[in-house]
Amino acid sequence: MATRWIELITGSFEDKKRWRQYKARKEQFPASYRTAIDGLERYFMYAGGIVKGDVLMQMLEDLADLIERAAADGTPIRDIVGDEPVEFADTFLQNYTDGQWLNKERKRLTDAIDQAGNDGA
Amino acid sequence: MGKQMTEMLKGTLEGIVLAILAGQPAYGYEITARLREQGFSDIVEGTVYALLVRIEQRGFVDVAKVPSEKGPPRKVYSLNALGGDHLEEFWKTWTFLAERIEQLHHHIEPPKEEGE
Numbered sequence: 001m002a003t004r005w006i007e008l009i010t011g012s013f014e015d016k017k018r019w020r021q022y023k024a025r026k027e028q029f030p031a032s033y034r035t036a037i038d039g040l041e042r043y044f045m046y047a048g049g050i051v052k053g054d055v056l057m058q059m060l061e062d063l064a065d066l067i068e069r070a071a072a073d074g075t076p077i078r079d080i081v082g083d084e085p086v087e088f089a090d091t092f093l094q095n096y097t098d099g100q101w102l103n104k105e106r107k108r109l110t111d112a113i114d115q116a117g118n119d120g121a
Numbered sequence: 122m123g124k125q126m127t128e129m130l131k132g133t134l135e136g137i138v139l140a141i142l143a144g145q146p147a148y149g150y151e152i153t154a155r156l157r158e159q160g161f162s163d164i165v166e167g168t169v170y171a172l173l174v175r176i177e178q179r180g181f182v183d184v185a186k187v188p189s190e191k192g193p194p195r196k197v198y199s200l201n202a203l204g205g206d207h208l209e210e211f212w213k214t215w216t217f218l219a220e221r222i223e224q225l226h227h228h229i230e231p232p233k234e235e236g237e
Contacts, residue, residue, distance in 0.1 A: 065193070066170050072192020073150070075166065082165035087127075092171040095178060 015053035022060050025068070033071040036081070037063065043089050048096065055099025063092070127163065136211035138172055139204055142182060146199035149173055173198055181207050 026034055040063060050056045070080050081088045097103070141152055152173075153166045173196075176182050181204030186194040200208065 062174050065196075066167065068193055069149070069195070070166070072189070075150070079165055080167045080170075082163065082167065088165065088167045088171070091168055092174075095171060095175050 012053050015057050018057040018061070022057070022064055025064050029067060029071050033067050033077065036077045037067045040067075040081075040085075040089060040092075043086070044093060047089070048093050048099075049101050050096055050099040051101045052099035055096050059093075059096045059099075062095075130161070130164075133215070134168070134172055135176065136208065136215065138169065139176065139181065139200060139208040139211065142198055142200040143205065143208055146185070146197050148187075148195045148197050176204065179207075180204075 026037055029037065041060065044050075044059060044063070048056075048059070050059065066080065069075075070077065137156070138152060141147065141155060147155075149166055149170050153164055153169045156164045156169070173182070177184060177198070181201065182198040183201045185197045185199070187197050189195045
């Protein structure tokens with residue numbers, strides 16, 4: 001899975017650099033915070049369906065900002081993600097819908113209904 | 122804080138956070154702490170953070186990076202003119218909604234039990 005996503009962003013040299021910086025940043029986190037960020041990252045990769053490299057990198061960098069701050073302050077991970085991590089993750093993902101592959105289908109649906117309306121349905 | 126509260130809060134949290142920032146600039150943790158003090162005990166920092174990311178993307182806040190004792194600089198958010206306009210719109214919408222809901226509450230009798 002991870003390889004697929006790495007390949008996805010190898011299209012852009014800049015995104016590739018950002019990806020390496022992000023990975024290096026994660027290495028600095030205390031182990032338990034790294035477990036949390038890895039878990040969130042995996043969920044974002046699966047559930048996000050984000051195909052734009054720059055949007056994906058922005059999302060991961062925003063995530064790293066949050067976890068890095070939490071680690072520095074010693075904020076327990078539960079106080080960050082709450083009792084329902086999936087709910088938090090879904091809320092977080094909504095900020096990056098610009099980059100989702102599903103957008104193509106959303107546009108297709110909108111166009112189909114426009115077409116139907118114009119044809120008098 | 123029940124499920125219903127969480128659901129209702131989803132649509133209004135943005136306005137609440139903008140209103141807090143209208144008072145004074147704040148960073149993520151301060152906003153979460155204030156909400157918790159005010160009884161929103163289940164609010165977590167991550168949810169507030171996701172919201173701050175969104176209002177920053179939409180240009181409602183200005184962000185200043187303030188050095189902190191340890192760790193990376195803190196991002197301090199302040200409401201700008203566009204955010205102020207949006208907050209005003211939020212209050213108008215809120216007033217409309219609150220009035221309508223109050224009307225429903227007071228003018229529509231709940232169905233009576235059988236045999237009353």
